[in-house]
Amino acid sequence: MTKTQSFIIENKERFLSELIELLKIPSISANKEYKKDVQKAAESISDSLKQAGAENVEICQTNGHPIVYGEKIIDENLPTVLVYGHYDVQPADPLELWDSPPFEPVIKPTKIHPDGAIFARGACDDKGQVFMHVKALEAMIQSNELPCNAKFMIEGEEEVGSVHLGEWIKQNKERLKADIILVSDTGIISNENPSITTGLRGLSYVEVEVTGPNRDLHSGLYGGCVANPLNILAKMISQLQDEDNRITIPGFYDKVEVVSEEERAEMNKAPFSEDAYKQALDIEAVHGEKGYTTRERGSIRPTLDVNGMWGGYTGEGAKTVIASKAYAKISMRLVPNQDPNEITNLFQKYFESIAPKGVKVNVTPHHGGEPAVTPIDSAGYIAASKAMEQTFGKKPIPLRSGGSIPIVSLFEQELGLKTVLMGFGLDSDAIHSPNEHYGLFNYYKGIETIPYFYHFFANENSN
Amino acid sequence: MTKTQSFIIENKERFLSELIELLKIPSISANKEYKKDVQKAAESISDSLKQAGAENVEICQTNGHPIVYGEKIIDENLPTVLVYGHYDVQPADPLELWDSPPFEPVIKPTKIHPDGAIFARGACDDKGQVFMHVKALEAMIQSNELPCNAKFMIEGEEEVGSVHLGEWIKQNKERLKADIILVSDTGIISNENPSITTGLRGLSYVEVEVTGPNRDLHSGLYGGCVANPLNILAKMISQLQDEDNRITIPGFYDKVEVVSEEERAEMNKAPFSEDAYKQALDIEAVHGEKGYTTRERGSIRPTLDVNGMWGGYTGEGAKTVIASKAYAKISMRLVPNQDPNEITNLFQKYFESIAPKGVKVNVTPHHGGEPAVTPIDSAGYIAASKAMEQTFGKKPIPLRSGGSIPIVSLFEQELGLKTVLMGFGLDSDAIHSPNEHYGLFNYYKGIETIPYFYHFFANENSN
Secondary structure, eight states: OHHHHHHHHHTHHHHHHHHHHHHTSOOBTTOGGGHHHHHHHHHHHHHHHHHHTOEEEEEEOOSSSOEEEEEEOSOTTSOEEEEEEEOOBOOOOSGGGOSSOTTSOEEEOOSSOTTOEEESTTTTTTHHHHHHHHHHHHHHHHTTOOOSEEEEEEESOGGGTOTTHHHHHHHTTTTTOOSEEEEOOSBOSOSSSOEEEEEEOEEEEEEEEEEOSSSOEEHHHHTTTSOOHHHHHHHHHHTTBOTTSOBOSTTTTTTOOOOOHHHHHHHTTSOOOHHHHHHHHTOSSOOOOTTOOHHHHTTTSOEEEEEEEEEEOOSSSOOOEEOSEEEEEEEEEEOTTOOHHHHHHHHHHHHHHTOOTTOEEEEEEOOOBOOEEOOTTSHHHHHHHHHHHHHHSSOOEEEEOSOOOTHHHHHHHHHOOOEEEOOOBOGGGOTTSTTOEEEHHHHHHHHHHHHHHHHHHHHHHHO | OHHHHHHHHHTHHHHHHHHHHHHTSOOBTTOGGGHHHHHHHHHHHHHHHHHHTOEEEEEEOOSSSOEEEEEEOSOTTSOEEEEEEEOOBOOOOOGGGOSSOTTSOEEEOOSSOTTOEEESTTTTTTHHHHHHHHHHHHHHHHTTOOOSEEEEEEESOGGGTOTTHHHHHHHTTTTTOOSEEEEOOSBOSOSSSOEEEEEEOEEEEEEEEEEOSSSOEEHHHHTTTSOOHHHHHHHHHHTTBOTTSOBOSTTTTTTOOOOOHHHHHHHTTSOOOHHHHHHHHTOSOOOOOTTOOHHHHTTTSOEEEEEEEEEEOOSSSOOOEEOSEEEEEEEEEEOTTOOHHHHHHHHHHHHHHTOOTTOEEEEEEOOOBOOEEOOTTSHHHHHHHHHHHHHHSSOOEEEEOSOOOTHHHHHHHHHOOOEEEOOOBOGGGOTTSTTOEEEHHHHHHHHHHHHHHHHHHHHHHHO
8 A cells, every 4th residue: 555655645735625616615515505516516526436436337217316326346256345325414504603714724733633624514524535535545445455445335315314315225236335434433542542332322312392371471471371382392301301411201211222331441441531521622511311421421321311392482672472482303312223213203102291280392303313333353343443553553442422324224234244443533623513524634544544454344244 | 620621621632642643653662763752752741841831940861861851840748749750752663563653643443442542652551541641630730720740751761661761860869859659651450450560570581692603504504513502592581481480580580479378369469361362362371370370470479571573584585504603581570588689690690500501691681570469458549549449439459560660669768769660551562563453442541530639649648
């Protein structure tokens, strides 16, 4: 991989400026207003794949946003790496909390990234990480060092639940034949402590609507006489967790995988400073399920969070109104053996059961996702571990993550393929938040590491 | 009052079209963007007073929105009625729930108002009711039947807590000398059952802010590990009331006036159909403090309501975020002997005390107001009762109301004057809500009744 690595060094500046162009496209999949921009991002990815030397590049239309496919087959008898990623991004609001506009990328040094980080929505999640793969492919092809076949499948609906990916995969099983799926949409512990994500939480996401009176009322005349949807919603949300911060939905924990004491002990050895964690977030105390550490709460335990809540008068000053409706978006992170549909049903049943007379409740499920675990003795994991050891000079730690990439279990189910989650982001990258950024160190480290993955994976599989 | 009543009948159409012009001005005092419109409404009221025949009409500037003053002194030795009202209105949002634009008045019949009602923000609260007084004054002056002196004080900040009225009153004590204050900013039970408001609840209004982590976080990575401000706010709000819907703030009920069993029995005799009430609001059950009827809950008991609540992602689709901040606007209606400042302090202390470690809490008081009660044996009450009996053909019922007109206790304190609350609105008028309206029956009944109030009050006081 010597020529490949030289190519990367020689083209560093260009690799960065090309990423910056991609980051300027506001490809927000959740908002219909940005439909054209999502399409534009797909075209940009398609062009980059062609530029890298990929063949049969195609923007595959779906009933939603398109999926970009491309491949480089050098020998049918060699193993094939299928890269998955997404070019769509989260909404950027609240805009006023960004130090620079989300779609006008700027490079600035930070405490953690003294060499600079790119600030933009999608810088890390996932345009920056997808682009590492495209550029690594380019480096290998242009240096004539691609050691096996490569296929790319980059979608535009990850942030809205990969709505049309499943169907497309079913229709393209032949084209997607591969030996491993490689995804960079996760992170490492720190730039000094590489890690590989071996577990992902599943997701159940619902929107609830509580309706009281059929119209907004004057709180002086009706206050105390009718169920106020905002008070009721607050109370119902408070009833979803008990004093120990355990979720109270009947049956919620029934199928939760019990992690052994040994694995928990191993997990808690990973470098983690609770003081630094609290300081970084400016909080006085952590908060979570009794009996578990912060690392455990964020990985092996299921959780419930309100992601949005609204109703009534939210403008300047005071308005004495009782709102007719109150709303919340609520998500639950799930762990192995919990089924998202079952959990959504349990939530709905319980939430309806705790509604007092005097309000009506409506629960609408959004997308969900299955939990997933990658075995550390699989060929893919071993190749990723060796690749990172090569470039970081340190063996990566296997780690369960709290996030969800619902498509991982879809890949296993539809394509019979294991997924390796070799991501390069940091917890502090503020993905899904204002001022999302991605370290230049991490971007380049990713481009540098990926070719070694191909190398070790090709070697493993030809043995 | 024969000539006055004839004048009213002859000028009905004009009285209506003039009100419609006033209702077109979006004089929203809470929103700075409407400052010019608030001024324009003040000018319109001033012009109407001059047109009515009032003298010394003046738009008195304050540090906020102006107060319109005008008077008609016919004889220093006769009693003086001081009319108070407001020309500012509540914000009109949510705009999408209005059937016609809030500042483009339309007249339509309704079930309750077969003769038509004017739909517009402020139609009832309080432009329509203020305008009844201006037109009644005009009818009496133009008919040469004004039986005593009249003074008008119409402010533009009632909906934001009458911020500058107190100071202005202190500076104008001489000019405001009178024998009674007459206010139409309340309602009657129904068009068939007139009533006079004898009690008003006080108000304490606060805005709370709960801050968790210093930035929005990804709920997958941080979910279950940190205090989520939205979950915490919901829990804290739920802790403000117990299972019996009693307010849990320590000391909250300490000074609450205990209403005698006799008065409660009397109050519960007033015509009220709980079935019709539930049907009108499309609710399956009423909801409130255990041990009290709906009438009692809405008048003699203090209450607590969330008027607005917001935080996190509230847009289309799903966003897996933990918000850094959550907010709520919370108001408490108070009953006699409860002090708004004391209650606000008790709230603040309690709310801060129930915040878990891991969040910071900030409580900002908005305007408050004292509770007030009008004795039914006062000269003002007796004159109002006789006037209503004259025009409705039925003696009005004295009734405690759940609303607040904080300035009533201010008048008593600064001017030593009692206030009579002779309002003509209905509960169903949707004040503070979309589709606010005011019955033409009520508008004209008000104009017709007011001159009789002057008549009976002048008679009472000269005896």
